[in-house]
Amino acid sequence: MLSTALTSQLVNLCAAVLLLLAFAMLAQRRTVALVDLFTAQGVALAISTLVVALNTGHGHMYYSAALTFALKVCALPWILRRLIRRLDVQWEAESRLDITATMIIGLLVVIFAFGLAEPISALATTITRATLGIALAIVLLSFLMMITRRKAISQVIGFLAMENGLFFAASSATYGMPMLIEFGIALDVLVAVFVLGVFFFQIREQFDSLDLHNLESLRDK
Numbered sequence: 001m002l003s004t005a006l007t008s009q010l011v012n013l014c015a016a017v018l019l020l021l022a023f024a025m026l027a028q029r030r031t032v033a034l035v036d037l038f039t040a041q042g043v044a045l046a047i048s049t050l051v052v053a054l055n056t057g058h059g060h061m062y063y064s065a066a067l068t069f070a071l072k073v074c075a076l077p078w079i080l081r082r083l084i085r086r087l088d089v090q091w092e093a094e095s096r097l098d099i100t101a102t103m104i105i106g107l108l109v110v111i112f113a114f115g116l117a118e119p120i121s122a123l124a125t126t127i128t129r130a131t132l133g134i135a136l137a138i139v140l141l142s143f144l145m146m147i148t149r150r151k152a153i154s155q156v157i158g159f160l161a162m163e164n165g166l167f168f169a170a171s172s173a174t175y176g177m178p179m180l181i182e183f184g185i186a187l188d189v190l191v192a193v194f195v196l197g198v199f200f201f202q203i204r205e206q207f208d209s210l211d212l213h214n215l216e217s218l219r220d221k
Helices: 004-027 031-056 059-087 099-121 132-148 152-173 179-207 212-220
Strands: none
Touching (some): 004 031, 004 099, 004 132, 004 152, 031 152, 059 152, 132 152
């Protein structure tokens, strides 16, 4: 088992990596690179879960780390890359704002997240005291990416990254959820990605583009 001090340092390191990757996703304009960054988030998330498992000795946390790696590092990136190749949208990650404005808003979002999490962090354990604010910041940065991107597939990657932040908060603050719930969430995410994949092809067939701005024309019909 790992010591509490070492566990805290490793979890904080994973939290910092996750936050940096969230900023990198916010600034990235290539869809393929977004998937690579999402995969890197999955690796950091799996390592963080494994570190908590080694500290607590909880058996279900080892299964959770394995499930996280299989789903977020292997399965989902493979599905997303396959969709990107078939839809030929490797370069379509257009944003409604320029990079400078987006990053400034992102910094303000992080400050807000830390301020919002401060009362809860004061009641948390030593391991999780510094990570709750980061987890909330990852969720809000991912949400910001969703609302600033024009392409459907970029918004889906933002949604999946937001789920990463929620999972990180759950694994670091509460030492994970029951395995039945985790498997249920994993199945829901996989089904959602498959359904959204079909949705992508329908949008592309109707509008010859994945720009969701085209859907606004349906309001007038």
